Amino acid sequence: MRLPLRLRHLLLTQLFLLPALAFSSCSQNSSEPVEKWVVGLVSYDTGAQSLDKYQNFKEYLGKQTHKIIELEPALNELQAVQQINNKTWSVVFAPPGLAAIAIGKNQYTPIFPLQGLKNLRSVLLVRDDSPVSTIADLANKVVALGQPGSASGYYLPLYDLYGLTLKEIRFSPTPATILEWLSKGTIDAGALSEEEFQQHRNQFGTTKFRVLHTSRPVPAGVVLVSPTVDANAQEQIKKAMNEATGSIVEDAGYIPNVKVPDYSQFVKLVEKVRPLDAQVKKKPAVLEFNQTSAATPQPQ
Template sequence: MRTLGVVLAAALALTACGTTNSASSGGDCPNGKVRFGVEPYEDPAKLKPAYEVLAKALATKLGCEVELQVVDDYAAEVLAMRNGKLEIAQFGPLGYVFASQKAKAEPMVSFADGSGKLTSYTAGIWVAKDSPARTIEDLAGKSLALSSVGSASGDALPRYGLKKHNVADVKLDYAGGHPEAMLSLINGKVDAAEINSQQLATAKGTGTFDESKFRQIWKSEPIPNDPITVRGDLDPAFKDKVRKALLELSPADVEKVGAFLDVTPPGPLVQVNNDTYKVLFDLATTLGLQEEDV
């Protein structure tokens, strides 16, 4: 569990990844710009160029500067929005639950496929092909690599799966991210690891994961994809302007980001609301999660 000091330090360590200017800055945008936060659910060096494409297109639609920031972790992003340092932010579904409660984050849009349908992904637990573990119940007494505290697919859902199946005495190892959890399994450092469907698609595409050498022993129900949110205490007219601009982005504008979220082929962004993420609110309640757990 993080202390307040650690969380504050994380928030102060926001990494500004770039500023995208439109033809004219200022206008109706707060302080003349929009600060857009993104969680580091993949290597930030890989995320940056993808989100710069989206940010540039958004800046053009809004007519103001968009400043892209990749934050340290879930907690840092929630705290940054709560402290008025972000106007919009993309959260993981579970991170959004607490951002809505503590930072007044309001969901605007998420990622759709080529048919315009909201996309989803699944959490999963994998073992080596020669592992004696065949089901999630077989993980009792074994080690399991998880992503990072607060991740829906990389933390909460695998733990929920263990709880639901009454599996005790599992050694949980927080690797620091989805790629790191997967590498822990590949390198034989743990008996099992969480690998969600998005990370699986990315790793297979880059040749870093040979699926024939591993086996999935548990999979969650579908999780709606990440929401892009706006800070709730901003002017309603500005919030409407941002939502409209995001909904007007073309599939090409979001294609590079969509590739990290296993959205292929990509469609335009689609509108979402609190009800879209009810399953995550219920999950947080079931596990008794608090803000400090994210």
Template sequence: MLTRRMLLAGLGASCALPAGAQDDWRRSVPEVRIGVSSAENEAGAIARYQPLMGYLSDKLEVPTKLYRVTDYAGLVEAMRADQMEFSRFGPAVYALGRRILGDRLQPLFRDIDQYGQEGYYSVVLVRSDSPYRTLADLKGKSFAFADPNSTSGFAFPAYFMRKEGVDPQSHFSGTVFSGGHDNSVLALVRGQFDGVATYQVNAESGVAQRLAAKNMIPQGSTRVIWTSPLIPASPFCARANLPDALKARFVAAMNAMKDEAPEIWKTFTDGHVSRYAPARHDDYLDVIAVTEELDAQRKQRRS
């Protein structure tokens, strides 16, 4: 059951609106569009999100549809063009979105896992049968990041590797962007790269674990050799110019899903989320600082 403390404070007042006033938003928003980046494996994304669309259509009482965009930055562009109502943003993509949209992009809530953890980690994976044990062992080897706008797949590993004296530009024989976390891990297991940056919540939950559970890679075929500091969980975001009653109803529906639609909840969260908690802009200030420093380094190299 939805609890009051789980509702965002900024949206709570709108929940007290008369029923008729709450329903008025449907005149201006006859369809709710949820954005997802195609950087995630297509079949996997559709399998996780499509049941959620049916659930939200019932709860919001308007058609709710999934829209895929070409990359993470495309989610920001869709929000800027008012072509998307809600989307889940990686922390670095949220930083990009705030740089472009400012307060027009509003964080709503984020995951808390079954251990009470409100975040995840960037990890460097190698094949489990490889001799590599540390980043130093990957000197002169091939390496893949996920996407230039990915927090765990680029921003955090690139930033903290340099802090540890490992410059990806010179340390590896070459680096590429694979186009997504699934692509990186699949290519690693196939032998196309010696190391990849991706994400992991804990030893039981992450990209490699999910792919292994789906028999897309063998169990135990990868090994972690580096872990970043904790990254705050990816926020579900809204266009701030949406009616408050719609945002409140969306938050309430997502919070109620675990109790009211447990199978859909399990499918959407992979069974690794205990509940949602409000997300605040201040939660992502460290991520914003990391992305801004990386941008400054890029500009310096080009000048």
């Protein structure tokens, strides 16, 4: 039986459309972008070398979450703060100073503590032959600090130096550089963590250093998740990291299934010190708050 012309035309149209629709559907599915998460960390001067130990973690997290995972090292805390302020980093392996800014100012969520010292302290160092014997003796002297964002190199020493007028504050790109400057006598004092001091102290020939002051302790570093990562995805990250193998956990340097440290007090300390940011770049550097700044800290 011969079909009416109109019906034949309709059937032919459908036969041509079906492959096109199928191709369109496949194209749409294949072109759907895979979400990318950037994992940030501070590597100082080691750069790409520091990423090696995170490779297994990167591959594992990508497989478990079906996301593209990218590792991004920052060479110092200042670069890291910029990335956190821009919320470029989805996950951060953050030392304490960086963690305080991310939690207090940028609403990042801590999910795991990092391995290492639980009670990090900052030390103010001088050369052993220096006449400086107290913090007050640093008035009108040249003092080196780490980059803004560093707990041991910046926030803790600034808190303890409050009230002094310094001839100049110099900013070191790495903790080892502070000891180098001290050994050459180009600064009078410098701040870094106890751990970094022990690590680098013997690299400068016969120069001996003396601890002038030791700060209060701060919490351990933490793994943070950005507020741009939704709640379901955050739980997915936590589950994957909790269930990772021991070798992956060890290489990445975090502690699963452990309560994160309380950052509330340290966040308050950082918020008190941050109004000094404008003062530290001046010569001389007057480390006092004006009347519109935050409440005066009480150095301990």
